[in-house]
Amino acid sequence: MPYGKVDELAINTIRTLAVDATFKANSGHPGAPMGMAPVAHVLFNKFMTFNPKNPNWLNRDRFVLSNGHGCMLQYALLHLFGYALTIDDLKNFRQVDSITPGHPEAHDTPGIEVTTGPLGQGFSNAVGLAVGQAHTAAVFNKPGFDLVNNYTYCFFGDGCAMEGIASEAASTAGHLQLGNLICIYDDNHISIDGDTKIAFTEDVMKRFEAYGWHTLWVKDGDNDLEAIEAAIAKAKEVKDKPSMIKLTTTIGFGSKLQGTGGVHGNPLKSDDIKQVKAKFGFDPEKTFVVPQEVYDMYHEHASQGAAAEQEWNQLFEKYGKEYKDLHADLTRRLTRDLPEGWQNKLPTYKPTDPAVASRKLSESVLEAIHDVIPELVSGSADLTGSNNTRWKKAVDFQPPSLGLGDYSGRYMRYGVREHAMAAIMNGMSAYGTIIPAGGTFLNFVSYAAGAVRLSSLSHQRVIYIATHDSIGLGEDGPTHQPVETLAHFRALPNMMVWRPADGNETSAAYYMALTSKQTPSILALTRQNLPHLECSTIERAIKGGYVAHEDQEAGLTLVSTGSEVGLCLEAVKVLKEQHGIKTRVVSMPCVEVFDAQSKEYRLSVIPDGIPAMSVEVMSTLGWEKYSHEQFGLNRFGASGPYKEVYKKFEFTPEGIAKRGVATVEFYKDVKPLRSPINRAFTQLI
Amino acid sequence: MPYGKVDELAINTIRTLAVDATFKANSGHPGAPMGMAPVAHVLFNKFMTFNPKNPNWLNRDRFVLSNGHGCMLQYALLHLFGYALTIDDLKNFRQVDSITPGHPEAHDTPGIEVTTGPLGQGFSNAVGLAVGQAHTAAVFNKPGFDLVNNYTYCFFGDGCAMEGIASEAASTAGHLQLGNLICIYDDNHISIDGDTKIAFTEDVMKRFEAYGWHTLWVKDGDNDLEAIEAAIAKAKEVKDKPSMIKLTTTIGFGSKLQGTGGVHGNPLKSDDIKQVKAKFGFDPEKTFVVPQEVYDMYHEHASQGAAAEQEWNQLFEKYGKEYKDLHADLTRRLTRDLPEGWQNKLPTYKPTDPAVASRKLSESVLEAIHDVIPELVSGSADLTGSNNTRWKKAVDFQPPSLGLGDYSGRYMRYGVREHAMAAIMNGMSAYGTIIPAGGTFLNFVSYAAGAVRLSSLSHQRVIYIATHDSIGLGEDGPTHQPVETLAHFRALPNMMVWRPADGNETSAAYYMALTSKQTPSILALTRQNLPHLECSTIERAIKGGYVAHEDQEAGLTLVSTGSEVGLCLEAVKVLKEQHGIKTRVVSMPCVEVFDAQSKEYRLSVIPDGIPAMSVEVMSTLGWEKYSHEQFGLNRFGASGPYKEVYKKFEFTPEGIAKRGVATVEFYKDVKPLRSPINRAFTQLI
């Protein structure tokens, strides 16, 4: 179908909406929306299937704006196609409590698939969305029931192309042969510092070819709608490779400053806006104008999407008759509820069970539950044998042609690509049918910090299996021993950091991680063996903190996590026998969950009247919130057998006891000695 | 020169030392040393110039083992060539307090240039070392005085090749046309998860070509020493591109498990060791054997290196006669001292000076001092205009052929590559003649967390200029607003996190960052304007915390940083006028530096007897150490004009006062009310 006046009008409507919204906000990025409006028009109106009235329809095509600063492009499209985003929402661009924030946020705005803006993330999320599609299709599609066949489209710019995370994700996508992924590279030669030639002279297409991608080039992305359409059509035909379309565009097309950095991150000046509007045939004096024929065209496309969903619903109903269990499974997955009774599979332990490393306990959980939670997809960033992330009968998620697995496989080989792993997991989670879990050493979760942050911000149920959680990893030494990491992620809102002390606590961590539909988790797990505690149960541990050893006459509470809880229990004996101090011990596997308990409960765990001392073999930062004194490691660790390393830093029953005595002595005279749980005021949350 | 028996003997000595050391430690990675011994032998003995008796000689060739887990390779070489690393040190591999830790640490071991192990870091450091060489040569070399002409060599494996940081660094190095950089890719088809084909099927050579690298392939890296030599020689000839030599090797060469993941991360079994030694002509019963002819050959090469240094010293002395100032400058730089009196250039401010954003104050510092500190090299990850990192007359560090600058330029265009920027800065700092400073938004310092950690661990004087430090950035919203970031880096040992409140504090932050020879700094700077404080001076601020507003009759201390200090000073009025509470205000721009002050001083700042409340518009985590109560932001921010956002979260004089009143009320009955500075015991540091 040839393109005509109304197409042009639609494109220019998108451009002028972006111009008006950024001008009104006096903030934002008009350049990318103006440059990418043509491809957005062609993609959304010619290729993408979606129903704006139900943004959650499973088989919709996914769109990701990885250069999220250009979000006025996306907001304009969502409005024009009839999503629940009004013209007033566009006028409220970048205002407090609007649904049109400065960068797209999936949980705020209908039609936004993933939260983008931090560069490279969206691109990597798109790989995850494509993994999600491929996996879901492999599991659920049946002859005559091509239930899940959507594409994932992604726009990205030079910034994303430069980010390492996107390189990792692109290499992964090429390896995985994700033919359902089509990424459009906005080659506009401009980044914030100006012409990309000052820092970015590589051959991007050749690089993507090296990764195993199918590449295409549209030389006139500003005007040649037919070429854009042909390229996307061609990309869709290539089924065994992801496609990258390099689209050469002019940033800020239409502005007097087009093609320069001047239109990247600043609104256009008002005289420039007038000439832009005049040039596009719009009234220079009017703002936020949408010609009716543009609405009409887009609403027509939207209604085709609604019809497609309708048809799909019928197909799915029919599917339910032939494949009852699969139908029920998929229906359930979309609610994010877990199968009834799954938690009965969680392993439990007695104190007499042999000591075992919590990374192995985690493996036992995965072994026990993977059958009952089919949406659980595990993986590792090339540390499978160390992270213990793979159940015995796992099949790898691999392109069938490699002979190493297939797309129904539930084990991801992420390679040594921690940051992309995290962002791909965010995308997999956002797809809606998968709970991703991925392993690396706790220290290298920091490599993924940018994406971990977005797990939290965008409410993704992603599980980070973070083994080798302390100096307890021993010989690998300070380069691998986390010290600051737990403080970092405990400071991150909407993140559960779990550091279980034994088997029951590890099961509890998984229970909470899997049932918290809107919150990611980091499970910090040991390399070294841990004894099972006398008092631990799943029920107690899911409160985040509980009394692991009670003594009504105690003069001291030790508050500890993970591998140090067992040490504290040994310290109790030393304190009593050598110093006459009776001591309580609190195990606090997850402070975030503990914080959510009633004040009454929290005070029963860390009571008034006696001092509390925290014991954790890493930075003490933050422990003042739960204790009067802190014993930790505010320096880097050391390379050596782990017991030697613990000894070097006095993390022994005697070392704990010594500090416990000092703590009791120090607080003798303070009246009233309040529990740190008592606060003068509560934080706004 | 043809290779003979003694070469083979040397190679096998390296291999057996690695086998023995990992076996004795019962831990470590024999596979990479066994596979890379041939190339290491050729490189060190045929190409590299160094003097083991003076590992700090400026013009030595640099060697980086990016696959740092293979460090027994490097330790063996250092020992054999005569560095201060004994055979007993090899026997102490991976033991507590040895100089042969599990991964190479530059500050522990003579001859180790940079701290590696976390994958991708060493490769990126090597790019920084090459930048250091190119820049130093461009500044100091003169006709007849080719003073600085060393090469940087780097070994890296599949793990590094997969890491995003290495992709970023490789793209940067290609752009910069660093002909002095030669990287050897250990193509052994094995990573921890097994065959690389499970996750890594890209064409690595093609990718490097896309980045603009010169590539070579040695197909038999196990045996073909001549081909290795020819490839390195060829790489040295290419002066306008970095070179990557793909070296196909057999991991664990000689072991019964050679070529498999079984030799990657575990010591060989004792029967395997015996057959390896027998195969290599070594006595299977003896350990840590070094044939005398191997020592002799390597010591001969070392003495040539010593002679080369001697010759260089003479050249440098002669240079001093012709280029007195340059000679003095370079001599001084190598001491890491700054030029005398430089600090007099630091801007100072009066309270009546106009309010200005601290990112602009930072720019004023750079403008003022760049002339007197010639070793300062600034840059940004594509946010120059936002980070304000570039002084007006700065020349870009660029390959001359692009016409955009030259190698003497002191401004780095890192591109949107935060992680590589940080690691490249670590390498530049390690080169010894440069103080690197690099900018990005504070939120995206998290992208660089892996390398920032190594700045701290390896004692590099690197300055992170981290602007847009809070919700005060406004419209860009939660994706860009740091909340957890300061807690993260405050928990990192040997890192100064500065959050200056005004002009004098910004100058103080630079003073400390530049004069702390062994400690990196993060300067968290505002986008929004800040007033200058009544009481701030550089002298006060360099104590990390000081009294910004005193009141002898105060009932409350507010402890604050950066943009919130001014708000606290306004809250003082509200507290007095509306609530009758007299209030002190403490400005605490750097808690790490404050911690280093005497207890007496710290208690004078946060005294006993009255409660203290912290005020910082991000996670409260850690502030309990300096205050009884905390007002912060334990959630994500919001997109909107910054004043609106501050108001939403009650970060206003009234909001602070309200919480101050609650704090005073709450602590009324506690006797004695101790300052949080008083502790029961001190941490081991």
Ligand SMILES: [Ca+2]
């Ligand atoms: Ca661009």
Ligand SMILES: [Ca+2]
């Ligand atoms: Ca390898």
